[in-house]
Amino acid sequence: MLKKLLKYDLRSIFKYWWIAAVSSLALSIAGGGCMSVMNSERELPTVLYMTALMVFFLVMFSYVAFAILSPILIFIRFYKNFFSDEGYLTFTLPVKRSQLLNSKLIMSSVTMIATGVMLIINVVVMLVIAFAEEIFTKEFFEDCIKFFEMLFEKAGIYVIVYLAEALIIMTLSVIFSNLFLYCCITFASIITRKAKVITAIGIYYGANAVFSFVLQMFYLFGITSLISRFSVLPESSILPMEALVLLGIILFFAVACAMLYTLQYWMIDRKLNLS
Amino acid sequence: MKKIISLGFIILLLLSCFSFTALGTKDYVYYEEEIYGQEIYIDSNPDAVITLSEDYKTLYCGDEVYTRFSDSTVNVDIINNVANVVELSDTQKKEIEEVSVETNEAGSIIWADIYFNDGANLKVAFLNEDYIEEYNNIMEGESGNYTINFGWPEENIVKAQKESFFGESVNLFINQFVLTDYFDVVAMASDESFYVSKGQLLIYDDEYYYVDFEKAEVDSEDFYIENYSNLVAYKITDMDLRLQIEEAMQKYYDDDLGIFFDDDFTESVANIFLIVIFAVIPFAIFVTFLILALRSKTIYKKFFTVICALSASELFIFAVVTIYLLILK
Numbered sequence: 382m383l384k385k386l387l388k389y390d391l392r393s394i395f396k397y398w399w400i401a402a403v404s405s406l407a408l409s410i411a412g413g414g415c416m417s418v419m420n421s422e423r424e425l426p427t428v429l430y431m432t433a434l435m436v437f438f439l440v441m442f443s444y445v446a447f448a449i450l451s452p453i454l455i456f457i458r459f460y461k462n463f464f465s466d467e468g469y470l471t472f473t474l475p476v477k478r479s480q481l482l483n484s485k486l487i488m489s490s491v492t493m494i495a496t497g498v499m500l501i502i503n504v505v506v507m508l509v510i511a512f513a514e515e516i517f518t519k520e521f522f523e524d525c526i527k528f529f530e531m532l533f534e535k536a537g538i539y540v541i542v543y544l545a546e547a548l549i550i551m552t553l554s555v556i557f558s559n560l561f562l563y564c565c566i567t568f569a570s571i572i573t574r575k576a577k578v579i580t581a582i583g584i585y586y587g588a589n590a591v592f593s594f595v596l597q598m599f600y601l602f603g604i605t606s607l608i609s610r611f612s613v614l615p616e617s618s619i620l621p622m623e624a625l626v627l628l629g630i631i632l633f634f635a636v637a638c639a640m641l642y643t644l645q646y647w648m649i650d651r652k653l654n655l656s
Numbered sequence: 657m658k659k660i661i662s663l664g665f666i667i668l669l670l671l672s673c674f675s676f677t678a679l680g681t682k683d684y685v686y687y688e689e690e691i692y693g694q695e696i697y698i699d700s701n702p703d704a705v706i707t708l709s710e711d712y713k714t715l716y717c718g719d720e721v722y723t724r725f726s727d728s729t730v731n732v733d734i735i736n737n738v739a740n741v742v743e744l745s746d747t748q749k750k751e752i753e754e755v756s757v758e759t760n761e762a763g764s765i766i767w768a769d770i771y772f773n774d775g776a777n778l779k780v781a782f783l784n785e786d787y788i789e790e791y792n793n794i795m796e797g798e799s800g801n802y803t804i805n806f807g808w809p810e811e812n813i814v815k816a817q818k819e820s821f822f823g824e825s826v827n828l829f830i831n832q833f834v835l836t837d838y839f840d841v842v843a844m845a846s847d848e849s850f851y852v853s854k855g856q857l858l859i860y861d862d863e864y865y866y867v868d869f870e871k872a873e874v875d876s877e878d879f880y881i882e883n884y885s886n887l888v889a890y891k892i893t894d895m896d897l898r899l900q901i902e903e904a905m906q907k908y909y910d911d912d913l914g915i916f917f918d919d920d921f922t923e924s925v926a927n928i929f930l931i932v933i934f935a936v937i938p939f940a941i942f943v944t945f946l947i948l949a950l951r952s953k954t955i956y957k958k959f960f961t962v963i964c965a966l967s968a969s970e971l972f973i974f975a976v977v978t979i980y981l982l983i984l985k
Contacts, residue, residue, distance in 0.1 A: 479955065599933065618980075625977055629934060632970035636941060639966055643959040 382476045386484035394454050394492050402499050405447045409503040412440030413510025451496040455489040459563055464570045478650050489559040539620045546627040553634040560641035567648045695739045698763045706742045706757060715766055715782040722766050722782035732760040732850050762849030790845055794852050799843040804857055806839055806904045814900045821866040823893035828865055829886045835860060838881055864892040864901055934974045942967040
C-alpha cells in the first residue's frame with residue numbers, strides 16, 4: 382500500500398517539478414553560452430555584453446526560484462492531503478497512519494535530493510559550456526586524476542568512509558528539515574481552525590530562528606574546540622577518530638529525526654480533529 | 657479572536673527579526689560616526705567661509721589662517737566633514753569641479769580634497785598657524801612629553817617626560833624572549849587634537865623596552881615588530897615610568913570584561929557546549945524515552961525503543977572519543 386501512496390505523492394509533485402527542472406536546464410545552457418560570450422577575448426558591442434549579462438542574472442534567479450519551488454510543492458502537497466477537505470478522504474483510506482507519514486516523508490526527501498542534484502547538474506552544464514576550452518584538455522583530466530590519487534594516498538579507505546558518512550548526514554538533514562516542516566504545519570492545524578497556513582509559516586520561521594541561533598553557537602564554540610582537540614592527536618589516529626566523530630553526529634541527527642517522527646505521528650494519530 | 661492572536665504572533669515574530677536587523681545596522685552606523693565624526697562647522701561658526709589661495713598653499717576660514725604642510729606622520733582620532741561654505745575665486749571656478757573639506761575635532765588641521773575639471777585630484781593638508789610652532793617642536797623631537805594610550809579600559813593612558821623613555825641602550829633580539837604586548841608611543845599636541853608616532857613600547861614579561869623610530873632608523877608608518885630580528889632599543893629604567901606602565905598593564909588585564917576574551921574561558925565554554933549537546937541532552941533523551949518505552953504498549957513502544965537505542969549509541973561513541981582524548985592528554 383505504501384508503494385501506491387508513494388506513486389500518487391510523487392506524481393503530484395513531479396508533474397510540476399519536471400517543468401521547472403527542464404526550464405532551469407535550458408536556462409543553464411543559455412547561461413553557459415552567455416558566460417562564454419562575456420569571457421570572450423574579442424571586443425564585443427556593449428549591447429551584446431549587456432544582453433548576455435541580463436540573461437546570466439536571469440539564470441541565477443531561475444536557480445533560486447527552482448530551489449524555492451520544491452519546499453513550496455512539498456508544503457502544499459502535505460497540507461492539502463492532510464489538512465484540507467482532501468484530508469477526510471486520506472484518513473479514511475485502508476492504510477496505517479505510519480504509512481501515510483512515511484509516504485510523505487519519502488516523497489519530500491526524494492524531491493529535495495532530486496532538486497539538489499538537478500541544481501548541481503545545471504551549474505556543471507553551465508560551467509562546462511562556458512569553459513569548454515579549459516576543461517576538455519588532457520592537462521585538466523590529468524590534474525583530476527592526480528587529485529584523487531593524492532586523496533587516496535593521504536586517507537586511503539577513509540575517503541570512502543567519509544563520503545558515505547557525508548551522504549548519510551546530508552540525507553538525515555534533508556529528512557530532519559522535512560519532518561520539522563511537517564511538525565510545524567501539523568501543530569498549526571491543531572491549534573488554529575482558520576489561518577492555518579499563516580500560523581504554520583510563523584511557527585516554522587520562529588522555530589527556525591531558534592535553531593539557527595543554536596547552530597551558530599555550535600559553530601562558534603563547538604567546532605573550534607573539536608578542531609583544536611584533533612590537532613594534538615597522533616597522525617595514525619586522526620582518521621579513525623574523525624570517522625567516529627562523524628558517526629556520533631550521524632547518530633545525533635538520527636535521534637533528532639526519530640523524535641520528530643514520533644512527535645509528528647503522535648499529533649496525527651491523537652491530536653488531529655478533522656471534524 | 658484566534659485569528660487576531662495568530663496574526664499578532666506572526667507580526668511580533670517578524671518585528672523581532674526586523675529589530676535585530678535594525679539594531680545591527682544602528683550599531684554599524686554608530687561605529688562609522690564614531691570614527692568619521694559628523695558634519696561640523698569650524699570653530700562652531702556657520703558663517704565662516706573657507707577660501708583657498710591661488711597657489712593652494714594657504715587656506716582661510718573666517719579669521720583663521722591655515723598653512724599647507726606634509727601630514728604623512730600626523731594622526732588624529734576622529735575626522736569630521738566640514739559644513740562651512742567653500743568659496744572659490746573666478747579662476748579657481750574655471751579649474752575646479754568640486755572641493756570637499758574635512759577637519760579634526762579641534763579644527764587644528766583641515767584637509768581639502770580638490771577635484772579638477774580635467775580629472776586630476778589633489779588632497780592637501782593645512783595646519784592652523786597657531787599650531788605651527790608646536791608641530792615643528794614635535795617633528796624635530798623637541799616635544800617634552802610622550803604618551804602611551806593602552807586603549808583598554810577607557811582612559812588608560814600613561815604620560816611621561818620624553819627623557820624617561822631613553823634608559824639603557826641595548827641591541828634587542830626580538831625572538832630571544834616572548835613578547836607579551838606592544839603599544840604605540842606618541843607625542844601629542846597640547847590640546848590632543850593631533851599626535852605623531854614616535855616609537856613603540858615593548859612589554860617582555862617584567863621588562864619594558866622603548867624603540868624610538870628615529871634612533872632605530874625604521875619607517876614609523878610601516879613598522880611591524882615581527883619583521884625585525886634585532887633593533888636598537890632602550891630599556892626603561894625610570895622607576896616612575898615603570899610603575900605607571902605596570903599599573904596600566906594591571907588595569908589592561910584585570911578589567912571585568914577581559915575574562916570573556918581569555919583563551920581558557922573560550923575553551924571552557926566550548927567544552928560545556930560539546931558536553932551539553934553530545935552528552936547531557938542524549939542522556940536525558942535516553943532516560944526519558946526508556947521510561948516511556950517501558951510503560952507503552954502500542955506502536956509507540958517501537959518508536960521509543962528506537963530513540964533509546966540511537967541515543968545510547970551516540971553516548972557510547974561520545975564516551976569512546978572522550979576517553980581516548982583524555983588518555984592522550
